Amino acid sequence: MLADHFPLLGLRVRTPRLELRLPDEDQLAALAELAAGGIHEPDTMPFLTPFTDAPPDVVARSVVQHHYRMRGELTQDKWALPLTVLSGGIVVGAQSLEATEFAVTREIGSGSWLGRDYQGTGIGTEMRAAVLHLAFAGMxxxxxxxxxxxDNPASARVSRKLGYADDGTARHAVLGRRRTGHRFVLTREAWERHRTVDVAIDGLEPCLPLLGADGSAAS
Known part of the structure; x- marks a missing residue:
């Protein structure tokens, strides 16, 4: 099996409603089509990398290329897991986890998006809780x-609900405009105090060496 050589393909993170995984080909196609259908209001840009500022076919192709690129570039020193989120077997969005020199820093970042039909349902909170469990409990x-x-208050609400604290601001240039990013930080202690979502992880142990994690935490 391909997962014997690239064990991240066998990783599954599950909550009561969701499953997060690296997508198979059909799921990746569904994710690309979901992004191409629009994931935010056309007059806004909630992403630092404005991948949705393109015709639908270009957006779809960029999603596919992004997933293949992240798999191909993954190393212990720098990696990103572009996980696809499924609810009832239906692709509803994407939730990434990423780190640089994780073995040293023990620090992760995350990013996400949801299809328009699934926004405002609590899925955004649940899928972020899932990868936080993967990071803190599993890795x-x-x-x-x-x-x-x-202009992305929904993301800020998710962060605060899960226990993140304000951590200052940063300036970015996006599509020729200056944008202010609000930073948030979550410690292990704060994560433990705010845990409310049941999460199960399968297939993690063989993935740990690829991610610079020593497996000392229980999943």
Whole structure:
């Protein structure tokens, strides 16, 4: 099996409603089509990398290329897991987890998006809770960070609900405009105090060496 050579393909993170995984070909096609259908209001841009500012066919192709690129570039020193989120077997969005020199820093970052039909249903909170459990309980992370723009209050609400604290601001240039990003930080202690979602992880142990994690934490 391909997962014998690239065990991240066998990783599954599950909550009461969701499953997060690296997508198979059909799921990746569904994810691309979901993004192409629009995932935010056309007059806004909630992403630092404005991948949705393109015709639908280009957006779809960029999603596919992004997933293949992240798999191909993954190393212990720098990696990103572009997980696809399924609810009832239906692709509803994407939730990423990423780190640089994780073995040293024990710090992760995250990013996400949801199809328009699934926004405002609590799925965004549940899927972020899932990858936080993967990071803290499964991989031994000590710190998680997130950032969102002024016009993306939904992301900020998710961060605060899960226990993140404000961590200052940053300036970015997006599509030729200056944007202010609000930073958030979550410690292991704060994560433990705010845990409310049941999460199960399967297939993690063989993945740990690929991610620079020593497996000392129980999943």
């Amino acid at each position: 031994g992370a000590e710190v998680a960070r997130s950032e969102s723009f002024d």
